[in-house]
Amino acid sequence: MAVRVRGLRKIYRPARYRQVSALNNLDLDIGAGEIVALLGPNGAGKTTAVQILTGHRRRDAGEVTVLGADPAGAGRAWRARIGIVPQQASDFAELTVLEVIRHLARYYPARREAGDLIDAVGLAGQAGTRLRRLSGGQRRRVDLALGLLGQPELLVLDEPTTGLDPAGRRQFWDLIRQLAAGGTTILLCTHYLDEAEALASRVAVLAAGTIVAAGPPAALAGRDAAAATVCWHEHGAAQSERTSTPARLVAALAARVAGPDGEIPGLTVTRPSLEDTYLRLIGATPNGPVTPEETS
Amino acid sequence: MTATSGNPPTASYQASQHGASQHGASQHGASQHGPPLPSLLRTSVARGRLEITSFFRDRESVIFTFSLPVILLVVFGEVFHGTIGSTGVAFRQYFTAGIIASGIMSATFVNVGASVAMDRADGTLTRLAGTPMPPAAYFAGKGIAALAVAAAEAGLLLAIGTAAFGLRLPGTAGGWLTLGWVFVLGTAACAVLGLALSSAPRSPRGSSAVFNLPYLVLSFISGVYVVFRDLPPVLQQVAALFPLKWLCQGLRSVFLPAAAAAAEPARGWELGKVALVLGAWFVAGLVLCMTTFRWLDRE
Numbered sequence: 001m002a003v004r005v006r007g008l009r010k011i012y013r014p015a016r017y018r019q020v021s022a023l024n025n026l027d028l029d030i031g032a033g034e035i036v037a038l039l040g041p042n043g044a045g046k047t048t049a050v051q052i053l054t055g056h057r058r059r060d061a062g063e064v065t066v067l068g069a070d071p072a073g074a075g076r077a078w079r080a081r082i083g084i085v086p087q088q089a090s091d092f093a094e095l096t097v098l099e100v101i102r103h104l105a106r107y108y109p110a111r112r113e114a115g116d117l118i119d120a121v122g123l124a125g126q127a128g129t130r131l132r133r134l135s136g137g138q139r140r141r142v143d144l145a146l147g148l149l150g151q152p153e154l155l156v157l158d159e160p161t162t163g164l165d166p167a168g169r170r171q172f173w174d175l176i177r178q179l180a181a182g183g184t185t186i187l188l189c190t191h192y193l194d195e196a197e198a199l200a201s202r203v204a205v206l207a208a209g210t211i212v213a214a215g216p217p218a219a220l221a222g223r224d225a226a227a228a229t230v231c232w233h234e235h236g237a238a239q240s241e242r243t244s245t246p247a248r249l250v251a252a253l254a255a256r257v258a259g260p261d262g263e264i265p266g267l268t269v270t271r272p273s274l275e276d277t278y279l280r281l282i283g284a285t286p287n288g289p290v291t292p293e294e295t296s
Numbered sequence: 297m298t299a300t301s302g303n304p305p306t307a308s309y310q311a312s313q314h315g316a317s318q319h320g321a322s323q324h325g326a327s328q329h330g331p332p333l334p335s336l337l338r339t340s341v342a343r344g345r346l347e348i349t350s351f352f353r354d355r356e357s358v359i360f361t362f363s364l365p366v367i368l369l370v371v372f373g374e375v376f377h378g379t380i381g382s383t384g385v386a387f388r389q390y391f392t393a394g395i396i397a398s399g400i401m402s403a404t405f406v407n408v409g410a411s412v413a414m415d416r417a418d419g420t421l422t423r424l425a426g427t428p429m430p431p432a433a434y435f436a437g438k439g440i441a442a443l444a445v446a447a448a449e450a451g452l453l454l455a456i457g458t459a460a461f462g463l464r465l466p467g468t469a470g471g472w473l474t475l476g477w478v479f480v481l482g483t484a485a486c487a488v489l490g491l492a493l494s495s496a497p498r499s500p501r502g503s504s505a506v507f508n509l510p511y512l513v514l515s516f517i518s519g520v521y522v523v524f525r526d527l528p529p530v531l532q533q534v535a536a537l538f539p540l541k542w543l544c545q546g547l548r549s550v551f552l553p554a555a556a557a558a559a560e561p562a563r564g565w566e567l568g569k570v571a572l573v574l575g576a577w578f579v580a581g582l583v584l585c586m587t588t589f590r591w592l593d594r595e
Contacts, residue, residue, distance in 0.1 A: 106338065
């Protein structure tokens with residue numbers, strides 16, 4: 001188990017006699033080599049949770065083990081085993097891609113060769129370009145490269161593809177899949193549900209400081225067993241029916257309306273999308289809507 | 297892209313999960329018996345080089361840092377005439393020593409403070425906090441860069457001062473030694489003060505006010521533009537609490553003829569006091585940094 005969290009609590013005190021619970025009884029497991037996506041609206045506590053997991057915030061209660069150590073007391077050797085790709089940054093503006101990678105590599109005991117890494121993230125043509133002059137997508141590739149410098153066992157990605165064009169996102173996804181195939185554990189924080197669906201073996205939905213649902217994206221909160229909507233064409237018009245037994249309905253339709261080729265015209269069977277499920281989950285939290293005070 | 301372990305990228309999910317546990321185990325072993333973490337010294341030197349490179353590539357801050365004291369030196373050097381009291385020493389020499397001290401403070405206090413505020417805003421601090429860099433290396437790097445920029449500034453002003461305004465380089469080894477320790481101590485004290493104050497501005501836009509205001513006020517009351525002894529006693533007492541007055545005085549002891557010592561409030565250079573006050577500010581600034589420095593934003 002790369003990450004194990006039990007009963008994690010974090011309380012903020014925005015004013016003297018007020019307490020806001022940023023994280024409330026949070027449980028999370030991430031297996032070695034797994035890609036887990038952490039989803040949730042702004043202010044749900046994603047950033048706070050990640051900061052506690054990476055040892056940058058103290059917790060008020062609960063057990064946290066990351067790569068076999070408690071992040072609250074872990075040292076540099078532990079930190080060298082974790083790669084972090086922070087949210088959009090604009091640091092190192094006046095340095096070139098190669099300079100930045102060579103510099104940060106000096107902090108790690110086991111590091112990747114700069115040239116290989118630059119090739120791997122697809123920046124071979126920009127090695128001598130200053131970061132200030134890179135496009136948003138190229139800049140994110142640098143951020144990823146910096147996260148990979150120390151050959152991390154755990155990679156934490158915070159909104160990694162914000163600002164990338166669709167083709168750039170796909171390339172980024174391929175890189176992340178290859179890393180996971182190589183055994184790297186990946187924690188992905190994202191607002192893009194298609195990204196979570198494409199990459200993650202499991203997603204966890206965080207709302208108002210607690211995990212309200214977790215599971216494989218295709219089965220999150222029972223969406224694979226939820227009522228399906230079957231649509232078809234009959235009598236020259238579009239028909240649709242919500243059913244909990246779509247196979248039986250389709251079989252009945254095949255007998256009733258199928259043409260000479262045996263096909264049902266215009267047939268689709270849809271279950272609630274990940275987005276539908278997600279929106280239902282974050283709207284139905286016990287503590288009600290998330291207020292700005294609960295932002296970390 | 298080469299994957300981090302030897303597994304081919306085409307490996308199935310099951311196979312890769314199996315590989316993952318092996319990978320994890322071998323990495324865990326590597327962290328205990330593998331290559332050691334880079335030392336504080338090595339990372340500090342790397343930080344220092346990076347800070348210096350970044351500074352000299354940022355054209356605007358280079359031009360502002362270096363041109364302001366040079367322009368002030370040239371303009372006021374042409375305007376100011378006459379001698380200090382009855383010492384017979386030209387005021388230009390007095391003023392040039394003061395501008396060098398003020399330039400050192402601008403290159404350290406203002407620059408270091410503004411650069412840390414910028415590091416906080418652009419994500420540098422968040423990034424570094426996520427790496428195994430020893431935190432002390434960040435501060436050491438700022439210090440190394442401050443020394444380099446201050447040395448370049450002082451060298452430039454010294455060259456102009458000796459060429460055009462009658463400043464004399466120290467003639468003895470003792471004079472150079474004094475110049476050395478006054479410079480290093482003054483730079484260190486001003487740099488840690490900039491670091492200590494770097495948590496004060498809420499945005500990098502506010503940082504110019506936070507650092508330039510104390511710098512400008514101290515420049516006017518510390519004996520840069522006006523002979524210190526001619527200032528109202530209250531201002532003299534206020535200035536004596538801060539490092540710039542002592543940095544000016546230490547540099548005057550190096551660059552001005554011995555006769556000029558009569559124009560000091562104590563009729564002497566008080567080098568012991570210079571060392572004491574600058575050293576005390578360095579230690580106080582260091583303590584303040586260690587207790588108040590924030591790597592991440594407020595909770």
